[in-house]
Amino acid sequence: MKPMKLLLITMLALSVQLVSAQSKYEWKQATSGGYTYKYVTNDPMKARFYTLKNGLTVVLSVNKKEPRVAVRIPVRAGSNTDPKDHTGLAHYLEHLLFKGTDKYGSLDWAKEKPLLDKIDGLYEQYNSTKDEAKRKEIYKEIDRVSGEAAKFAIANEYDKMMAAMGAQGTNAHTWVEETVYEEDVPSNAIDKFLDVQAERFRNPVLRIFHTELEAVYEEKNRSLDEDGWKMQDASHYYLFPTHNYGQQTTIGTIEHLKNPSLNAIRDYYYKYYVPNNMAIVMAGDIDPDKLIKQIDDRFSYMKSKPVQEYNPAPEKPLAGPIIKDIYGPSAESMQLCYRVGASDSKEALMAVLVSSILSNGKAGLFDLNLNKQQKVLRSGAGVRQYKDYGVFSISAAPKQGQTLEEVKDLLMEQISILKKGDFDESLIKAIVANYKLFELQGLENNANRVESITDAFIKNKGTKWINDVEQLDAMGRISKKDVVAFANQFFADNYVVLYKRKGEDKNVVKVEKPTITPVETNATKQSPFVKAINDKPLSAVKPLWLDFDKDIQKGKAGNAEILYVPNKENSLFRMYYYFDMGSWNSKQLSLALQYLQFIGTDKYSAEQISKEFYNLACSFSASAGTETTTLSLSGLNENFEKAVKLFEELVRTCKPDEAALEGLKNRLVRTRANNKLNKNAIMSALRSYGSYGALNPFNYTLTNDEIKNLKAADLVNILHSIFSFEHKVIYYGPKTLPELTASLKTNHQLPATWTAAPAPVKFERTIQKENSVLFADYDMVQSEIYWVRNLEQYDPKKEAVTSVFNNYFGGGMGAIVFQTIRESKALAYSTFAALQTPGKKEDKFAFIAYVGSQADKFHEAINGMNELINDLPEAEQTFENAKKSLLKDYETERITKDAIVFNYLAGKRKGVDHDIRKDIYTQASAITFNDLKKLHDTELSRKPYTYAVVASEKKVTMDDLKKYGAVKKVSLEELFGY
Structure with missing residues (x-):
């Protein structure tokens, strides 16, 4: 499923029907390597658009910065095209495209197929039966036969193949009008990759279905625990009373989840997974002439057929404001939503520009008039654009001490200012300049x-x-x-207001857990297809290690050391x-750096400083970590001197502003209260408590x-004195080191001697001597469980075996934990x-494990993880893949730009003066499974743990918790320190 967040559509990804292209931008056609393609002149991506004979779209973009290739395989089908009686079907299918075909994922297809047919x-x-007793009997038989079928199935062969070839980010998502399969592969593995993908889409087999169905149940229940999801669903529901954007959710209804049809899923695949409705999009270290032929050879078996596009009736304008309350345990917030026109409309372009005039993070009306002046806790605006419509969300x-209604009034005031034209026209030019920077x-x-490119394909097949x-x-x-004309037409009484209020959501109904017997995964087995893929030789890619003496130039600005890497690109x-x-x-340092953004100088107000930086297409940030602090500047080099002078003036001459401080205090109090309502913040606090005890970094x-x-x-x-440390x-x-040094000599004045920094507080990790349980109560459907254990002190010689262990045991979809749990x-x-x-040589290694499960599976989840922690399963192929994946990651990784310096500094904190990746790479090849088992037995097996649990007391009782150790219910005050 696509991650739940407001997607601020980037300017390259929004298709807009505008005036005819000027001569600067024209569609051209070219032929190379025997294939004809189209391209747009002056396209910074230099994207080539091919259409193969069977209708498959292929888009290729060359970027040879590292020997890797990012891949998306989009299908123009999502929850919009789900059958009305089988919502969630496209999402189910996405999950099942990882299960293999008749050639891989099976030990014996001839024996497996009859069982799958059954x-x-x-x-x-099951779907046609209404009697609950009979349904349970049928499901019991489904569970039994599924267990028999699983004896012939090999779970996660797809993930194992991808890991073995060095793939990263193996994933997929489904959304309203798209299903997209995602990969990032080494450039020398493209031939293998195409073999796998061509087979993957040839004849997908819907195996290991009922356990995957349970995973989707879990995903649904997780969404019911997320107030953000509920707000997003509600905004779509009320904005689109006719269109499937609002009337069909991606995960589907609970009723449909309980009654899946494999036949309907298979029909959906044959209907929409056809080449003229799909694309292969690749960017990276590629040879387009060679690659397009490889793709054509692999995917020519696909046959084109007509696809019926989803063609809904137009939505009627909203007759007036729609105001709704949404309840849940998290902090209060609100959304103000407007419906935007189609992706190829002028309205879509105008909406994006107007959203940036309201909120661009620096100099928009919300930024200056609400956020800078601290009139609200936070505010922002953006557009999520789909093919037929978009959502303008504020x-x-x-x-x-502020009500949601008062917040809404403040937002409306800013919209009124926009409609009156009370903003500087130069803001439009600054927005465009910053978009070009992005x-x-x-x-x-x-x-x-x-x-x-994928976004463009989903909306219009890339034709625009x-x-x-x-x-x-x-x-x-x-x-x-x-x-101004657009704003007055667009912002009328045609909106949806959603007030997220704290309170019990009485409409939440969880998906009940069916009885499922664990199935065989055959983790140690391998199909002939996978063996052939893994045995296929790869051309060597030589790893490139950093040489800090050569890759970093060093200089001095006063008594400050300069670490310099040139930008020649x-x-x-x-x-x-x-x-x-x-x-x-x-403790005050972090707060002082936050305060910096709300105060000005004798010359500039805080709002003027934001405007100045935005007009320069530059930005600054200042933040304190626990042990390091960074003040940063970035942007266009042509404005470097102006940006540095402005920033130095702000830091050195900023003025106290009691009103701004009172505003910051108010917002801090609210933020801290909100954190106590956030289950992720509560879990982070609980883990820190488990690692360090009552006084801890959190x-x-x-x-x-x-x-x-x-x-x-x-x-x-604190701010005035910070450069004295x-x-x-x-x-x-782009500046040369001498140019930079000369500039800093003028613009960054430093003292002759440094002021000594205050001594830091030290935190000692606890030693787990017996099992214990830390518990925090939260109103939720799920239960969140972490295992915490501190280990021995850092030793760089142990990084290699640690890295291989993580790949093997718990680090991905092909690892032991995921396969089992x-x-x-x-x-x-x-x-x-x-x-x-650890990040420094004085600290210790630590172990964490996690399961997020339905509360009624609490004990099963803990026991399942404990079995793995106590007894390490041996799976030879998984182990080999874990090593191969690690080695290929290092072979294709290229640390460049300022990351070189931060890698150097990270090494110094660990007491390492060279690129430690070289040591890990060299040592990893010789690591055996016995090395992993020794590590596991010595550090993890049958050792005491702290269990950190966040769940509802209504669903997980004290008696449940006591089974795993002495229980301490930790109060929010203890967890947060206030």
């Missing part, structure tokens, strides 16, 4: 390229890519008059002032009284385990 029939019988949260940054990343490429120029031609710079001190040295924070007594002058003094200057950009036993949608490597 399961098909049983599900049809979100905000109240500060302390575009330049985005081109460095292959994933950004394939995501943008020319408009995607030219739209920044088109946006630059939009005038303030155009914006574009006109962007990034510079950091890096301090070896943080919040453990001073709750080492200012008390409420300390916040109340803060003085603006104290925080400003020892720090390094890290730079990546999810694939075999269907106990969780999400599960993992890992040995954690």
Whole structure:
């Protein structure tokens, strides 16, 4: 399923029907390597659009920065095209495309197929039966026959193949009008990769279905625990009373989840998974002429057939505001939503521009008038654009003592300002300049390229890519008059208001757990197809290790060390002032750096400073970690001097502002209260408590009284003095080192000697001597369980075996934990385990494991993980894949740009003066399974653990918890320190 977040559509990914392309941007046709393709002139991605004879779209973009290739295989089908009586079907199918075909995923297809056919029939019988007693009997038979069929199935062969060839990010998602399969593979493995993908889509077999169905149940229940999901679903439901955007959810209804049809899923596959409805999008280290022939050879077996597009009746305009309350345990917030026109409409372009005028993170109306002035806790705006319509969403949260209705009024005031045209027209030019900056940054990343092209394919098969490429120029031609006219037409009484209120959601009905007998995964077995793929030789890719003496140039600015890496690719710079001190040295430091964004100088107000940086297409940030602090600047190199001067002036001459501090205090109080309503924050606090005890890094924070007594002058003094503490200057950009040194000499004045930093507080990890349970109560359907155990002190020589162990045991879909907990036993949608490597030589290794399961599977989930922790299963092929995957990751990884410096600094904190990856790579080849078993037996097996559990007391009782150790119910005050 697609991640739940507001997708701010990037400017390269939104198709807009505009004026005809000017000569700068034109569709051209070319022939190379025997294949004809189309391209758009001046496309920064230089994307080639091919259409093969069977209708399959192939889009290729070359980027040879590293020997890897990002891949997306999109299908233009999602919850929109689910049958009305089988919602969630496209999402089911996405899960099942990982289960194999008649050639892989099976030990004996001839013996497996009759059993799968029988399961098909049983599900049809189950779906048509209304009597609950009979349904239970049928499901019992489904469970029995599924167990028999699983004896011939090999779980996760797809994931194992991908891991063995060095793939990263193996995943997929389903959304309203798309199902997209995602990979990132080494460039030398493309031939293998295409073999696997061609087979994957040839004849997918819907095996191991009932355990995967349980995983989808878990996913549904997790969504019921997420208030954000409920808000998103509600916004769609009310904005689209006719269209399937609002009337069919991606996961589907509970009723349909309980009554799946394998026949319906198979019919859906044959209907929509056809070449003229699919694409292969690849960006990275490729030879397009060679690659297009390889793709054609592999996928020519696919046959084109007509696809009936989803063609809904137009939505009627909303007759008036729709106001709804949404209840749940998390903090209060609100959304104000408007319906946007189709992706190829002028309205879609205008909506994106207007959303940036309201909120761009720096100089929008919300940014300056609400966020900077701290009139709300937070606010923002963005557009989620689909093919037929989009959603213009404004979100905000109240500060302390503020109602949601008052927040809504403040948002409406800003919309009124927009409609009156009370904003500087230069803001439009600044927005376009910053989008061009984002575009330049985005081109460095292959994933950004394939995501943008995939989005265009879903909306219009890429036929309007020319408009995607030219739209920044088109946006630059939009005038303030155009914006005001649009705003007055667009923002009427045609919106949906959703108030997320704290309270019990009485409408939540969880998907009940069916009885499932664990199935055989045959983890140690291998099909002939997979063996052939794995045995297929690969050309060598030589790893490139960092040589810090050569890759980093060093200089001095006063008594500050400069760590310099040149940017020879574009006109962007990034510079950091890096301090070896943080919040453990001073609790007030982090707050002072937050305060910086709300205050000004004698010359500039805080709002003016934001405008100045945005107009320069530059930005600054300042944040304190626990042991390090970073103040950073980035943007266009042509504005480097102006940006540095402005930032230095702000830090050195900022003025105390008591009103701004009172606003910050108010927001802090509300944020801290909201954290206590956030289950993820509660779990983070509980894990920290389990690792360090009652006084730990998570709750080492200012008390409420300390916040109340803060003085603006104290925080400003911290800011004024920060450059007197020892720090390094890290730079990546086009300037030469002498040019940078000269600039810093003028613009970054430093003292002759450094001021000594306050001594940091030290936290000692606890030693688990007996099992114990830490529990926090939260109103939720699921139960969240972590295992916590601290191990021995860091030793760089143990990093290699730790890395291999993580790949083998708990680090992915092909690892032991996932295969057992999810694939075999269907106990969780999400599960993992890992040995954690500390960030500094004084710290210790640690182990964490996680299962997020339905509360009624609490004991089964714990017992399932404990079995793996106590007795390490041996699976030879999984072990070999774990090593291969690690080696290929290092062979194809290229650490470049400022990441070189941060890698160097991370090594120094561990006491390592060279690229430790080389050591890990060299040692990993010689690691045996016995090495993993020794590590497992010595550090993990039958050892005491702290169980950190977040669940509802109504579903998990104290008696349940006591089975695993002495129980301590930890209060929120103990967890958060306030």
